[in-house]
Amino acid sequence: MTARSFSIPRTAVVAVTAVVIFLPLGLIFWQSFLNAPFFNPEHRVGLAAYAFIFEDADFWTAFLNSILIAAGMVIIALPLGAALAFLLTRTDLPAQRSIEVLVLIPVFVSPMVLAFGYVVSMGPVGFYSLLAKDLVGDVPWNVYSLASIAVIAGLTHVPHVYLYSSAALKSLGSDVEEAARVVGANPLQVAMNVSLPMTMPALFYAAVLVFFLGFELFGLPLVLGDPEGRLVLSTYLYKLTNKLGTPSYHLMAAVAVCIVAVTFPLVLLQRWLLKSAGKYVSVKGKATRQKLLPLGGWKWVALSIVALWLIFTIVVPISGIALRAFVEQWGEGINLADVVTLDNFRGVSDQSDQVRAIINTLLIGTIGGGLAVACYTAIGLAGHRQRGGVARILDYIVLIPRAIPGLLAGLAFLWIFLFVPFVKELRNSIFSVWLAYSVVWLAYGMRLISSALLQIGPELEESARTVGASNARVLKDVTLPLIRFGLLASWLLVFMIFEREYSTGVYLLGQGTEVIGSMLVSLWGAGAIDQVAALSLINIALVAVGLAVALRFGVRLHE
Amino acid sequence: MNKSANKLVVEGLYLQYGDNPILKGVSLTLNPGEVVALLGASGSGKTTLLRAVAGLEQPNEGRIAIGATVLYDGAAKVELPVEKRNLGLVFQSYALWPHRTVFENVAYGLRLRSKDAGDVERRVHEALTNLGLSALSQRLPHQLSGGQQQRVAIARALVYNPPVVLMDEPLSNLDAKLREEARAWLAMAMSDRILLLNYGRIEQQGTPEEMYDRPQTQFSAEFMGSNNQLPGKVAQVVDGRAMLEGDGWRLWGTARGNLKTGDVATGVIRLERTRIANGEGDNRVRTELITDMFLGDRRENLFQLGALRLRCYGKTTNGTTCWLELPQEHLWIFARPQELRSDHV
Ligand SMILES: Nc1ncnc2c1ncn2[C@@H]1O[C@H](COP(=O)(O)OP(=O)(O)O)[C@@H](O)[C@H]1O
Ligand SMILES: [Mg+2]
Numbered sequence: 001m002t003a004r005s006f007s008i009p010r011t012a013v014v015a016v017t018a019v020v021i022f023l024p025l026g027l028i029f030w031q032s033f034l035n036a037p038f039f040n041p042e043h044r045v046g047l048a049a050y051a052f053i054f055e056d057a058d059f060w061t062a063f064l065n066s067i068l069i070a071a072g073m074v075i076i077a078l079p080l081g082a083a084l085a086f087l088l089t090r091t092d093l094p095a096q097r098s099i100e101v102l103v104l105i106p107v108f109v110s111p112m113v114l115a116f117g118y119v120v121s122m123g124p125v126g127f128y129s130l131l132a133k134d135l136v137g138d139v140p141w142n143v144y145s146l147a148s149i150a151v152i153a154g155l156t157h158v159p160h161v162y163l164y165s166s167a168a169l170k171s172l173g174s175d176v177e178e179a180a181r182v183v184g185a186n187p188l189q190v191a192m193n194v195s196l197p198m199t200m201p202a203l204f205y206a207a208v209l210v211f212f213l214g215f216e217l218f219g220l221p222l223v224l225g226d227p228e229g230r231l232v233l234s235t236y237l238y239k240l241t242n243k244l245g246t247p248s249y250h251l252m253a254a255v256a257v258c259i260v261a262v263t264f265p266l267v268l269l270q271r272w273l274l275k276s277a278g279k280y281v282s283v284k285g286k287a288t289r290q291k292l293l294p295l296g297g298w299k300w301v302a303l304s305i306v307a308l309w310l311i312f313t314i315v316v317p318i319s320g321i322a323l324r325a326f327v328e329q330w331g332e333g334i335n336l337a338d339v340v341t342l343d344n345f346r347g348v349s350d351q352s353d354q355v356r357a358i359i360n361t362l363l364i365g366t367i368g369g370g371l372a373v374a375c376y377t378a379i380g381l382a383g384h385r386q387r388g389g390v391a392r393i394l395d396y397i398v399l400i401p402r403a404i405p406g407l408l409a410g411l412a413f414l415w416i417f418l419f420v421p422f423v424k425e426l427r428n429s430i431f432s433v434w435l436a437y438s439v440v441w442l443a444y445g446m447r448l449i450s451s452a453l454l455q456i457g458p459e460l461e462e463s464a465r466t467v468g469a470s471n472a473r474v475l476k477d478v479t480l481p482l483i484r485f486g487l488l489a490s491w492l493l494v495f496m497i498f499e500r501e502y503s504t505g506v507y508l509l510g511q512g513t514e515v516i517g518s519m520l521v522s523l524w525g526a527g528a529i530d531q532v533a534a535l536s537l538i539n540i541a542l543v544a545v546g547l548a549v550a551l552r553f554g555v556r557l558h559e
Numbered sequence: 560m561n562k563s564a565n566k567l568v569v570e571g572l573y574l575q576y577g578d579n580p581i582l583k584g585v586s587l588t589l590n591p592g593e594v595v596a597l598l599g600a601s602g603s604g605k606t607t608l609l610r611a612v613a614g615l616e617q618p619n620e621g622r623i624a625i626g627a628t629v630l631y632d633g634a635a636k637v638e639l640p641v642e643k644r645n646l647g648l649v650f651q652s653y654a655l656w657p658h659r660t661v662f663e664n665v666a667y668g669l670r671l672r673s674k675d676a677g678d679v680e681r682r683v684h685e686a687l688t689n690l691g692l693s694a695l696s697q698r699l700p701h702q703l704s705g706g707q708q709q710r711v712a713i714a715r716a717l718v719y720n721p722p723v724v725l726m727d728e729p730l731s732n733l734d735a736k737l738r739e740e741a742r743a744w745l746a747m748a749m750s751d752r753i754l755l756l757n758y759g760r761i762e763q764q765g766t767p768e769e770m771y772d773r774p775q776t777q778f779s780a781e782f783m784g785s786n787n788q789l790p791g792k793v794a795q796v797v798d799g800r801a802m803l804e805g806d807g808w809r810l811w812g813t814a815r816g817n818l819k820t821g822d823v824a825t826g827v828i829r830l831e832r833t834r835i836a837n838g839e840g841d842n843r844v845r846t847e848l849i850t851d852m853f854l855g856d857r858r859e860n861l862f863q864l865g866a867l868r869l870r871c872y873g874k875t876t877n878g879t880t881c882w883l884e885l886p887q888e889h890l891w892i893f894a895r896p897q898e899l900r901s902d903h904v
Binding site: 173176178179180181182183184185186193197198 | 615640644652
């Protein structure tokens with residue numbers, strides 16, 4: 001083991017990984033302790049940046065809003081996700097497999113697109129709002145309120161809770177529940193004393209995850225919070241530039257550090273929870289027969305709740321976008337038939353930057369996704385079957401990017417591409433965006449790779465060693481062929497994630513680095529609704545293609 | 560350990576999954592204080608039967624009662640919920656609750672019966688001590704070895720003194736390599752009575768001696784010991800005895816079941832009843848020694864008789880040609896080979 005734990009390729013992989021993670025992060029930290037942008041020759045070390053934001057009332061409002069939204073999301077997503085998991089794993093609800101696929105869709109739709117979808121369908125003059133006004137004389141909701149943002153964010157994060165609680169419920173053999181019945185517990189006592197406590201770690205994990213995702217929310221509050229001037233931390237950071245007019249990088253860095261100060265402990269907590277949850281699963285009965293709870297007449301109630309949720313989180317926003325993409329304008333008293341047009345798409349194709357955005361998005365998903373998976377695989381293999389320090393260090397450093405919201409990572413990479421010699425030249429190439437994307441999604445990608453690697457029993461590799469294969473040969477002849485399908489599946493998932501990503505590209509957006517995601521943010525800021533609608537629909541189509549291919553090849557949509 | 564003088568009576572239990580019948584009319588009686596072993600090949604329905612008694616599977620017909628308490632009655636539509644049956648069941652997977660300590664696993668059944676805290680403590684400690692687990696009471700199940708987990712599961716089932724304790728594969732953890740055959744030996748040593756289950760039916764039941772010395776079917780005979788098998792044809796039947804004829808040999812044996820001349824039949828004899836003889840004689844066959852194996856206290860020999868292989872213990876004298884004696888009273892002759900027996904007889 002010791003002889004294997006040190007090798008030049010492995011050390012190189014670890015070193016490069018460490019550099020691309022710590023350099024941008026270090027830059028943010030350093031910048032936050034300066035009183036001016038670091039390229040400004042007059043900068044001095046100090047706490048001026050922190051002093052400024054802590055005295056800004058907007059900062060505290062944004063902070064509070066972030067917490068309120070994140071907490072609201074937990075309150076909404078947790079019971080719904082857990083109920084959904086119960087219905088789909090433990091009852092005889094019909095069409096479970098199709099419902100499961102539908103449930104996961106919101107994970108792959110860009111929040112920016114979703115948010116825009118809610119504006120055009122449920123905003124003050126949205127399609128469904130006007131429909132409601134015709135029916136009841138008034139629009140009975142306001143999508144721009146803080147509560148609406150929390151509800152929408154909560155409902156679109158139900159899949160995250162669903163994933164973890166359904167995994168826990170699936171691994172909970174019915175024998176432990178039956179054992180409780182036999183010693184004298186009635187069904188309610190079984191649920192309270194056995195099933196619930198055993199799924200608790202997974203639920204708690206999901207709660208922390210959703211809170212964490214809520215805290216780094218960007219697209220939804222950017223689009224929905226804007227009209228009434230509601231800020232959360234990430235949008236506060238984004239608007240800082242406008243606030244002072246000059247590049248106030250030191251202030252942005254200070255806000256970034258504040259965000260990371262909250263998210264990093266949450267990431268560590270998640271890791272710890274995941275480990276302690278695994279402990280319960282390890283004592284699994286072997287001969288367990290999962291018995292499904294018959295729902296009887298209740299299945300219609302359950303199906304309608306699931307259908308309502310699907311309508312609200314998928315059908316409403318996406319149908320809104322689909323409609324909006326094909327009309328010139330929309331508002332009260334407009335007849336749909338009069339405004340139907342293809343001009344929005346013509347508008348997109350006339351703009352070279354938007355055409356480039358589409359091409360770049362495709363490239364970054366296909367080629368970039370493949371390259372990213374290759375890098376993740378290299379990192380995964382560097383830690384594969386290693387018990388020493390290297391593996392442990394890797395284990396932790398790949399977690400770090402998880403704590404850095406995409407917006408901040410994009411900002412940090414912007415600074416690197418602006419000022420670090422040799423890489424400066426790549427500033428205007430899509431490589432810069434690819435690198436930022438790959439680092440931001442490192443933890444996700446690593447989970448995909450390691451679950452593929454986990455499928456290989458150690459004895460398969462060990463037997464290859466014993467018949468005389470070197471480490472490199474084992475890798476080439478045994479390990480890689482065995483994880484081939486897993487790698488292809490990861491590529492598809494990373495493709496969808498890269499098509500969907502938007503916040504990481506925001507600060508890197510420039511001539512040559514356009515991607516649909518960041519383009520949407522910028523066009524939205526400029527009020528170019530027509531093109532936002534057209535690009536959103538194109539973005540949805542790209543993700544849908546990836547999803548269709550994934551389903552066709554039976555790729556599991558979660559790691 | 561059973562204080563109540565109540566019998567567990569199962570009558571005509573019938574159970575199917577979908578269209579697939581698993582239990583086809585099982586009847587059995589368990590007397591107070593009796594240790595009964597349920598034997599049967601894997602898939603024969605042992606687990607299903609235990610689960611049906613515990614109430615975890617719904618039978619289609621039949622009746623289950625303990626003394627005056629009816630647990631299940633298909634005709635009267637009585638079905639007592641699992642938790643009301645007050646039985647002990649040790650799962651094959653043990654099914655320990657991973658989030659509860661050993662102590663809390665065992666205490667749970669008592670707490671549900673709302674014993675006072677001191678009483679619970681005392682009885683759990685007693686149960687744990689009896690099973691040699693007292694030092695482990697604060698551990699979580701995943702911190703125990705397989706054997707320790709099993710003992711916790713047993714303590715959990717015993718602690719509230721159920722009238723009947725059901726254990727699914729209690730010997731499976733003794734040694735993963737212990738063959739099913741060896742488990743049958745153990746069951747014979749431990750049980751007062753044995754029930755042999757064969758694809759959803761009780762093939763035979765009785766004391767271990769009865770099962771071993773007087774098997775009623777070829778299945779019972781073969782399940783319970785190490786045997787020599789001699790497939791052949793019935794040449795003659797004379798009041799209770801039959802002559803079996805094979806390729807170059809003829810042997811008299813005890814007829815089991817209805818035999819007629821010309822029937823295809825199988826002779827079965829326990830290994831230890833097969834003797835090495837010192838020459839030609841009644842009910843003897845001439846064989847060639849193929850190989851022998853030293854087993855420590857004795858020697859097992861493998862002989863060839865035409866296409867057949869016969870095994871027996873003992874010391875061979877000289878040369879490779881040996882006469883084997885298969886005493887008539889120990890050679891059972893069963894009609895029709897096992898696999899031709901219809902399931903619907
Ligand atoms: N959930 C089930 N659905 C259908 N058939 C089952 C199910 N569980 C067990 N069986 C079948 O029931 C038969 C008896 O199983 P079991 O009682 O577990 O046997 P044993 O415990 O004797 O090995 C087997 O043939 C098995 O295939
Ligand atoms: Mg079984």
